Amino acid sequence: MKQVLKVHPADNVLVALRDLEAESKVTYNGEEYTLKEKIPAKHKFTTTDLQPGDAVTMYGVLVGKASRPIAVGQRISTENLRHAAAGYALSATRRTAWMQPDTSKWKDRTFMGYHRADGSVGTANYWLVIPLVFCENRNVEVLKSAMLKELGYAKPDKYASLMQSLIGKFHDGADALAVQETTWMPEETTGASSRVFPNVDGIKFLTHDGGCGGIRQDAQTLCGLLAGYITHANVAGATILSLGCQNAQISMLQDEIRKRDAQFSKPLYILDQQQTGTESQLITDAIRQTFAGLMQANDISRQAAPLSKLCIGLECGGSDGFSGISANPAIGYTSDLLVALGGSVILAEFPELCGVEQEMSDRCYHSEDANRFIQLMRTYQQRAEEAGSGFDMNPSPGNIKDGLITDAIKSAGAAKKAGTSPVVAVLDYPEKVRQSGLSLLCTPGNDVESTTAEVGSGANIVLFTTGLGTPTGNPIAPVLKLSSNTKLFHHMPDIIDINTGSIIDGTETIEETGERILDYVIAVASGDIAAKSVLNGQDDFIPWKRGVSL
Template sequence: MSDLIATQTPHLTLRVHALDNVRVALTDLPAGTVVEDQGSQVTLPGPVRHKHKFVLGDMAVGDLVVMYGVTVGKVTQPIAAGGALTTENLVHSTDDLSANSQQTAWQPPAVTAFETTTFDGYHRPDGRVGTANVWLVVPLVFCENRNVEVLRQCVADALGDDPFQDYKRMARQLLHGESAAASAIPSAERLFPNVDGVRFLVHQLGCGGTDGDAEALCQLLAGYICHPNVAGATVLSLGCQKAQITMLQNAIAERDPAGYKTVSYFEQQRSESEEVLIRDALTAIFDGLKQANQVTRQPAPLSELTLGVECGGSDGFSGLSANPLVGAVVDRLVALGGSGILSEFPELCGVEHELLARCSDPNVAERFSSLMTAYQRHAHAVGADFSMNPSPGNVRDGLITDAMKSAGAAKKGGDSPVVDVLDYTEPMTRKGLNLLCTPGNDVESTTGLVGSGANLVLFTTGLGTPTGNPVAPVLKIASNSELASRMSDVIDFDAGPIIRGETDIATLADELLTMCIDTASGRYVTKAVRLSQLDFIPWKRGVSL
């Protein structure tokens, strides 16, 4: 990234941007440590923990703290040069939306090595290409969650494809001994080798809310059913709920006017019995799998990839390693004609003026400004504010204010122009970098990214999270190597070498893009898929920071 400078001292500290008045401790620093910064020396009056920030000069009450070249907080207590930033001496503060951005014309990264590269994807009749091939089972209302679970267990048993078979064997061994564990039925040969699985969604919506809640749910479900990674769907309805079958059908028709997707609907209140409902739904699922299995992976240009970018369990290194690394991958993909989607509006607070400067035309800028303002106004109406976003884990790891967290989180979007701004559940229609209005909640936001068309998700984390998605593969990128090693069963890629100065972002971005291509081609299976971590939480349009 152009604004990240790699100046480090022997004590491993980093100034992120030339305009910053703080540095980041990359390792624990004891009191008395002398740090060199642009020809000057700063002596730390007290210890500074790794990932935390310390000021480069004396700071008075009311002074603004700058990191990533933008305001990230206001001083509430005097801080001596070298003093650490804490929740006691700093509060959230950002630049005004009218602040002048130093944004310059975008210089696309070199992508010569990838210009002729393809991935092996599933070509759909509407021209889009999927990175996976799944059959979807969807409830229109929470009343059908139990029947969806019955279908899940029945399908897993019939296909010999129980993802938790090893854990069940473990439980039998613990309770009954080794002989019981050995009696487990082995997995059957895959009956549908060209299908990546049947995905079963459950949720707590569909009734009891407003008409707008029901409409939003149907729009989201339509986004999943019409997703290029989905071959078709089986939908279960109770019958009397607000989210009616016709509502979902209309939402699907908006996205799939030619009717390419195969969708079967079953309404329990019109069925003879539960047994008939389950039998008919199972028949539709197995017929759908036979149909889906006829599609095979074929080469596709990288322009058909859409990366949804997300962060969760962020730490003080996320904005220094994993997030700018993902941003560099997005820039490479956009330069190749592909797309990226940056979400989590509460975590763009403080960098709005920079994103506005990157909008491709005034209409796009106005859409972003109006959606951000509406979100903030709604939060204020219920006594909330974006400044409440950092979690206790974020604060412990040095993300003291929302603006500090946001400035690092926005790095996931790279530097390319913003071509469109989408409201929640709206489908992406313009190639390039899109902004999507979602909450800061990890899974709610990831759910929205995929619903708007992301066929691959890059998820950065500094503290660790197992998050996945039922439809799109989710690659987890660790901000530090300690996490990558400790949670190796959930982490796919380690950005830690950037922190240690062992490599640069450009080199690692090429490696991560290669992993994206392998994942999109089915050659690499993400840790989330291996663990059957298939999270789906719709955003019930309230305040979720």
């Protein structure tokens, strides 16, 4: 295994691929470097002497400037490096030429999906129960309690036996120390009981804290997001609970649905509590109508579909210093393969494109999209600064600890998820993907808010890279976790689906890993493999309020 890596020929830092001891000598491309201190794996050291104000370059772009002298072989850190990124502006030149990958082995491949009237194809078949306002959250929970177990969707509680053991010890007079030292291993569960509706993957109950209060634009945006879920290819129909007096009116939701699907024909049941009267009547009506909708949803079965019907969301969270050189470029190659096959890809998390704005805007087919991207980025940054923050405050403590020292370093690596294909559209949250190819979607870098948004815009599968580990999932779309390093893959096997650490280990190329990922995506899209997030019931759903969220 190699000791170090230079990501781009123009870089003046090297990445440690394993722990390197102080005073040890490292050779790269014929140049020898004596390390001034211990360099942990994933961190970087300089290849030239730097003075305060000198640029640090990685991925071929400016990622920071020295805040104090840095000697050759010294680790870059928050103590000696400050965030810096290159400026950007609308260019008259579009850089949309790209080397399409060889897709011959997939040209006749299909996946087994659920075909919808609007021409989209789902990778799953869910029914939704959604409140239009937080006041209805409790009623949604009542419906959930009433329906899941009876319909065969409730999963056994694997921790029930632990609780029973602890209760038994308590009744037997055991002290607190004895309770804490109780030995227990999780039991293998056999899954939910037999489903009443075998062709329906589940009923998803999407509670939230919006719909009223705040500003009217919040209500409009929420209705747009909910409409994105209702019209989503993975959804067969929905039950909507409205209180009646909230800002997010039923008519507003209906307008947003028509924007996304003018010929919308899925079963949709909308109940208004203030019109209905008693809670008992509301719940009774909701159960009856939802059951009728599930009967219709069960009539749909998987049929073959071309890979062009796949829409993949690209996400990263709990990133580390390897994310930008293994997992992210690997799914970037997968993205290029899918785009070349006529599919759709979504890159979001705008705070994590700080420093690569010029590249991304230049990759836009149309200057109008390039300008829109620039304006969205500048507006977002301005609002962050007005709130006393900024993109430079984006890296989390975990990111920094594992080698992502500045937002520009994090962003340059995060952008690798987008591969090399041109940008066909720039979307503002919560707009819907309308065409094949790579689309940019304005969202926060927050894992759940961004994943929620990508699915609302049409992603029927999400590829989620991580170097530290995160359980994030989504109610209606499989979220596949890809580890940037092999250690994480073995350390958290219950949440990680795919290992890309083979790139760091030197046993696989980026292209080979990207191809392996696409094969896995096809299997998941067909229902042959279940994502770990689905098996774990990880149904994260957080709408983004357009206030500042990094």
